[in-house]
Amino acid sequence: MSERPAPPILGELRQKRPFASKAEEAVVTLFRTTDVIRRAGEAVVAPHGISAQQYNVLRILRGAGRKGLQTLEIAERLVERAPGITRLVDALEKKKLVERERCVEDRRVVWCRITKAGLALLATLDAPVTAHAERTMRKLSAADLNKLTAILDDIRIASA
Amino acid sequence: MSERPAPPILGELRQKRPFASKAEEAVVTLFRTTDVIRRAGEAVVAPHGISAQQYNVLRILRGAGRKGLQTLEIAERLVERAPGITRLVDALEKKKLVERERCVEDRRVVWCRITKAGLALLATLDAPVTAHAERTMRKLSAADLNKLTAILDDIRIASA
DNA sequence: CGATAATACTTGACATATCAACTAATGTGC
DNA sequence: GCACATTAGTTGATATGTCAAGTATTATCG
The missing domain is CATH 1.10.10.10 (Winged helix-like DNA-binding domain superfamily/Winged helix DNA-binding domain)
Structure with a gap:
């Protein structure tokens, strides 16, 4: 029996129920992550x-x-x-x-x-804007960074 | 000499200049992709x-x-x-x-x-909401779907 | 050439978002 | 128990987002 760890996003949003599907988990995670990055980005330009x-x-x-x-x-x-x-x-x-x-x-x-x-x-x-992007992605390996961009491109192509 | 293909996002936004860094490309791609998905999602619930x-x-x-x-x-x-x-x-x-x-x-x-x-x-x-998520992610393999979520989790953890 | 369509915005009306005060109620230290 | 801080939420002002309708100008077709 392999106990899978609960998705981090669940704890973050204080949810107990699992997602209906991996796809939904990915979408919610995507929204959440982008919201976090966008707010940080707005904080960079807003003072100007x-x-x-x-x-x-x-x-x-x-x-x-x-x-x-x-x-x-x-x-x-x-x-x-x-x-x-x-x-x-x-x-x-x-x-x-x-x-x-x-x-x-x-x-x-x-x-x-x-x-x-x-x-x-x-x-x-x-x-400052470049620094923000670097900071945001600093924990990702070069491979993961490319992978992320490639996956996102795939998503958009599919939804076109 | 390996000619790398231009990032799809550049053509999509009709930009000629490359990004300052891979990190910036990833951030812009993330924003763009989420925007596309969010708009489609809003179209699902708005009629109600x-x-x-x-x-x-x-x-x-x-x-x-x-x-x-x-x-x-x-x-x-x-x-x-x-x-x-x-x-x-x-x-x-x-x-x-x-x-x-x-x-x-x-x-x-x-x-x-x-x-x-x-x-x-x-x-x-x-x-309909679940269907929208499935449709959005339909082109991704199970591995890529997990990878996407994992990378996004890494990003949020780093920015905490 | 003149009617109709298409283009490139602009405007009005209304829903949301954001931030900073503000109110009301409760907790804390002396 | 009284001043002061903290908490929970509301409100006002202002900016931004969104859609539908309107205006001005140019293109197209008979």
């Missing part, structure tokens, strides 16, 4: 007056370079989807981290660009 | 008039049995933390899925219990 989503927008716009990106293109590239992209960019514009310009050739389009101030803010955040 | 968080509260209260749980105890057991537990339970009470009662012995405490209607709702959701 922006949310994690706003940080993501800034990074996307930095990557886009001079020309910038159309509003809805930003939305498509967000790690975590946000239907309220207009107001997300509104907030960044109010903070002067992003600027917008109506396109002349196609007046439906609005081009968004990161400002100097936005780039400066990102520059100060690069190291 | 509740959010994923509210569903989580109901499951916690079902697990707690007759006596119910004190308000803040629910908050501690949530998979994804919610500081606004009062209003979360408010919403469920308004829908008659949960009932509350001020404790007589310690009048600071409020006991929360799931109602018959709450149990009935959960009963109809059990199968």
Whole structure:
């Protein structure tokens, strides 16, 4: 008789009942783990007056370079989807981290660009953000880190 | 020269630049994957008039049995933390899925219990929710499923 | 060319999330 | 038993998320 140890997540959530399946256990564990990491990540950027989503927008716009990106293109590239992209960019514009310009050739389009101030803010955040990721994953071997990413990719491919 | 293939997440987010580190790639992949799964999960429960968080509260209260749980105890057991537990339970009470009662012995405490209607709702959701988890993880081998959970547990332990 | 459709946002309404005060009740030390 | 801290929860202010509907502009088809 092999007594399997109870999943750690059960104790963490003070649950006694086992999960209906391994799949459910994995999903709950995934949610929980991501929540923990996200909160820690928000704590990194929040003192600088922006949310994690706003940080993501800034990074996307930095990557886009001079020309910038159309509003809805930003939305498509967000790690975590946000239907309220207009107001997300509104907030960044109010903070002067992003600027917008109506396109002349196609007046439906609005081009968004990161400002100097936005780039400066990102520059100060690069190291802390990378450090946070390293800290989060520090206990994993290189093999496990690759394995984790590969498994997550498999999950997304299957759900497409 | 081994040409490594670009990480799938890069194409998905239309990014050209590689990540600063494997750790950052893993974190972004984790966020993205969880976002995809969460949205699909919300689509399962939303038609029944509740959010994923509210569903989580109901499951916690079902697990707690007759006596119910004190308000803040629910908050501690949530998979994804919610500081606004009062209003979360408010919403469920308004829908008659949960009932509350001020404790007589310690009048600071409020006991929360799931109602018959709450149990009935959960009963109809059990199968679809389990199905969603199975569907999400269907492409993973049993070994990979265990590996995923184990790696995620390691991450949380390290960040404690 | 003119009607219709499609695109690219924007806005309004409402649900949630977050944080910091605040209230009420209980526990603790002197 | 009284001041003070602690606990349990609530409330207010503000930000963010979400969906549906609306506006302006461009594309398409007969």
